[in-house]
Amino acid sequence: TQLLEQSPQFLSIQEGENLTVYCNSSSVFSSLQWYRQEPGEGPVLLVTVVTGGEVKKLKRLTFQFGDARKDSSLHITAAQPGDTGLYLCAGAEWDSNYQLIWGAGTKLIIKP
Amino acid sequence: DSGVTQTPKHLITATGQRVTLRCSPRSGDLSVYWYQQSLDQGLQFLIQYYNGEERAKGNILERFSAQQFPDLHSELNLSSLELGDSALYFCASSVSAGQGAHEQFFGPGTRLTVL
Numbered sequence: 714t715q716l717l718e719q720s721p722q723f724l725s726i727q728e729g730e731n732l733t734v735y736c737n738s739s740s741v742f743s744s745l746q747w748y749r750q751e752p753g754e755g756p757v758l759l760v761t762v763v764t765g766g767e768v769k770k771l772k773r774l775t776f777q778f779g780d781a782r783k784d785s786s787l788h789i790t791a792a793q794p795g796d797t798g799l800y801l802c803a804g805a806e807w808d809s810n811y812q813l814i815w816g817a818g819t820k821l822i823i824k825p
Numbered sequence: 826d827s828g829v830t831q832t833p834k835h836l837i838t839a840t841g842q843r844v845t846l847r848c849s850p851r852s853g854d855l856s857v858y859w860y861q862q863s864l865d866q867g868l869q870f871l872i873q874y875y876n877g878e879e880r881a882k883g884n885i886l887e888r889f890s891a892q893q894f895p896d897l898h899s900e901l902n903l904s905s906l907e908l909g910d911s912a913l914y915f916c917a918s919s920v921s922a923g924q925g926a927h928e929q930f931f932g933p934g935t936r937l938t939v940l
């Protein structure tokens with residue numbers, strides 16, 4: 714069974730600090746996605762990374778897919794209270810089911 | 826707005842009862858996924874339908890069932906409800922094929938409370 718491990722599970726920092734959260738697996742994925750979920754709402758897709766070593770930027774968020782396509786990181790620069798939420802990574806398997814393997818999430822709190 | 830709709834938004838019922846949750850996917854999306862999320866937990870994949878047929882099963886209890894209709898909307902049926910079934914239930918949809926097929930778009934969820 715493929716697993717995606719996210720770390721840390723919980724992170725609380727002050728506004729303006731930088732942070733990195735990780736998503737790791739022993740398995741290779743065809744692509745990996747990051748979602749953000751706010752309390753009581755559905756997850757919202759932030760980015761999809763497809764190529765090993767790929768880096769994508771979304772304003773202050775930088776996403777990287779590992780060279781071996783087994784891991785990914787999300788780096789937030791100068792975090793703001795609006796970044797607060799549950800960050801979920803999900804990996805796509807190499808078959809036609811289009812099913813995702815989900816990490817348990819990193820709960821991020823940015824204090825003003 | 827993701828384009829995925831779910832009804833009802835909230836549902837309160839008693840143990841032993843049966844409920845039906847409804848989901849309408851984004852226009853053109855053939856795949857529908859159901860997830861359960863308990864308090865402060867990650868997403869637990871329940872089941873996937875593609876163009877009316879069951880495609881994949883996750884940790885779905887035998888008391889739970891789902892179907893996807895010809896108009897592509899889907900329903901999740903939960904029966905013999907227990908206190909532990911209280912959770913947020915999300916529906917997601919995705920395009921049928923291609924690179925974007927793994928990108929899922931989530932509805933706002935149904936919050937089920939079993940008393």
